[in-house]
Amino acid sequence: MGNRLLFARFLALGWVLGVALAQAQTAASPSTEPALAADLRESVQHVPVRVKDLYGREESRDIPVTVFRPQGAGPFPLVIFNHGRAVSAKRAQQGRQRYEHIARYLVHKGFVVMVPTRVGYGETYGDFDPESSGNCNAMRVEPMAQAASDQVLATWAWARSQSGVDASRWLVMGQSVGGLTAVATVARQPEGLLGGINWSGGTGGDPDQRTGNPCGPQVIQALWRRQSAPERAPMLWLYWENDRYWGAEHPRRWFQAWREGGAPAEFQQFAPAGSDGHSGATADMDHWVPRVDAFLAQLGFKQPGLPALPPAQPTGAVTDLERVPVSESTRANFYQKFLASPLPRAFAISPSGAVGWATGDWAVGRALGFCQARRGEVCKLYAVDNALVWAP
Numbered sequence: 001m002g003n004r005l006l007f008a009r010f011l012a013l014g015w016v017l018g019v020a021l022a023q024a025q026t027a028a029s030p031s032t033e034p035a036l037a038a039d040l041r042e043s044v045q046h047v048p049v050r051v052k053d054l055y056g057r058e059e060s061r062d063i064p065v066t067v068f069r070p071q072g073a074g075p076f077p078l079v080i081f082n083h084g085r086a087v088s089a090k091r092a093q094q095g096r097q098r099y100e101h102i103a104r105y106l107v108h109k110g111f112v113v114m115v116p117t118r119v120g121y122g123e124t125y126g127d128f129d130p131e132s133s134g135n136c137n138a139m140r141v142e143p144m145a146q147a148a149s150d151q152v153l154a155t156w157a158w159a160r161s162q163s164g165v166d167a168s169r170w171l172v173m174g175q176s177v178g179g180l181t182a183v184a185t186v187a188r189q190p191e192g193l194l195g196g197i198n199w200s201g202g203t204g205g206d207p208d209q210r211t212g213n214p215c216g217p218q219v220i221q222a223l224w225r226r227q228s229a230p231e232r233a234p235m236l237w238l239y240w241e242n243d244r245y246w247g248a249e250h251p252r253r254w255f256q257a258w259r260e261g262g263a264p265a266e267f268q269q270f271a272p273a274g275s276d277g278h279s280g281a282t283a284d285m286d287h288w289v290p291r292v293d294a295f296l297a298q299l300g301f302k303q304p305g306l307p308a309l310p311p312a313q314p315t316g317a318v319t320d321l322e323r324v325p326v327s328e329s330t331r332a333n334f335y336q337k338f339l340a341s342p343l344p345r346a347f348a349i350s351p352s353g354a355v356g357w358a359t360g361d362w363a364v365g366r367a368l369g370f371c372q373a374r375r376g377e378v379c380k381l382y383a384v385d386n387a388l389v390w391a392p
Contacts, residue, residue: 035376037100039368040107041069042376044096049154051119053130054143061119061128064096065155068103068113074164077171077194077301079111080152080185083121084176085131087206094121099175100369101282101362105289105305109296112165116155118148131177139204139216141223145184148177152185168192171299175199175281176245179237180220183258186235187227194299196235197292199281202254205245207276212247220250221257228261235265236295238288240277266295285362306364310380312387324382325392326353338383346384350377 036042045065052058070076083097096117103113120129130147134140152172160167171194174182179201186196204215235258239251248269255267268291270277273284280288289305296302316323324335326349334355338347341359346367348356354377356370364384371379382390 033096034098034100034373037068037104037369037372038376039372039378040100040104041067041071042098043067043069045158047116047155047158049119049151051130051147051150052143053128053147054132054134054140057128059119059128059130061124063119063124063151064117064122065158066096066098066103066115066117068100068107068115069164070107070110070112074112075166076110076112076164077166077169078156078159079106079113079171079173080155080159081106081113081115082148082152082172082174082178082181083115083117084174084178085121085203087208091121092125094125096122099282100373101285101365104365104369105285105362108303108307109301109305110303111171111301112159114155114159116151118151133203133216136204136215139219141180141203141216141219144177144203145180145223148181149184149188152181153188153190156190169194171195171197173197173199174201176201176205176278177203183224183235184227186233186263187229189232193233195233195295197295198235198237199288200239200243200245200251200278201237202246202250205278207244207278211244214246214250217246217250217253221253224254225257225261228258228263230262230264232263234295234299235263236292237265237267238280238291239267239269240271240273240280240284241269242272242275242277243280244276245278283361285365289362307368309364309384310389310391312389313391316388318383318386318388320388323388325349325390326355330355343385347382348379349382349390350375350379352377354379355382 046062047065048062050060081099086094097115099115106113120131131144133144159165170192172182172185179198180203182196182198237255241248258265270287273280321331324331338357344363345359346363348367348371350371354374356367358366368379
């Protein structure tokens with residue numbers, strides 16, 4: 001279950017000081033859904049799916065799929081990225097999923113990224129929940145994993161009809177229940193699937209009421225042992241030691257079960273990250289990006305995931321407030337706070353004067369993302385660390 005820390009509207013939430021400051025002190029933090037990211041060619045499409053719940057009820061729905069594309073005609077290989085599942089008290093708040101920071105990384109690596117908001121979340125939240133897994137003491141994980149992966153395959157089938165998308169070369173990824181969805185999809189061996197990445201995958205967790213002690217961990221273990229086989233596409237599994245949903249030991253047992261079935265896979269458990277490592281996919285990018293880079297390079301995808309930094313300008317200082325091409329109030333409210341923040345840090349500006357800045361984890365990518373979130377404009381970096389990189 002889990003993953004409410006990752007609602008699309010709160011992707012900036014984090015635990016280290018830098019990430020928290022980046023969210024709180026960004027000029028692009030709208031109270032409603034952010035503008036579509038022009039630099040990522042973001043769009044929202046609707047895809048028909050048909051799914052069945054664990055009680056046998058079957059329904060058809062149109063689900064929103066957030067699409068991010070690189071610049072150019074393509075065709076580009078595809079990533080389908082899958083979201084998690086909030087605890088029941090917060091699921092109604094779980095809107096359209098974006099994972100914009102991760103999408104930004106993947107788009108820069110040359111992928112079209114599709115993020116389906118599955119049935120039972122966002123605009124389809126209501127009386128049909130195909131991802132319910134039943135009572136905590138009698139978990140049924142396979143039907144919900146099947147329902148989630150059915151929607152991945154429906155998204156992939158739709159992607160095959162889209163221009164600029166090479167759906168014959170694709171990867172499946174996801175966080176929390178989305179990670180479980182990625183494993184379930186790999187187990188089905190769809191055509192053209194090159195690999196999968198599982199961030200903090202699982203289900204049945206409750207970080208407050210059952211910290212580190214999810215419902216039915218042995219059910220997941222048995223399922224993944226049964227679904228594994230040597231011919232499966234290679235996977236990378238990423239977890240954090242202080243995951244409040246699963247704890248440290250359950251993920252290791254789940255991975256061992258997958259490996260016992262013979263499936264090719266790699267496992268990385270990172271050191272504790274803040275108060276809850278379950279959010280590491282979006283709040284600990286500096287640590288996982290090199291690991292994912294290496295995995296994707298093995299599959300032939302070696303393009304950098306961070307935009308090239310502009311060269312430092314030979315004249316002018318990053319501390320020269322009068323030089324910053326924004327309003328006086330923006331300088332006072334945002335740029336001076338940026339200057340007072342610790343390294344690493346980055347500050348970005350849009351053509352109309354919207355700004356975004358970040359300090360700490362994945363600062364450059366977050367600053368660009370925060371900047372575009374308010375108006376959807378393509379932003380440029382103004383300063384990185386202590387270097388002025390703005391070229392008028």
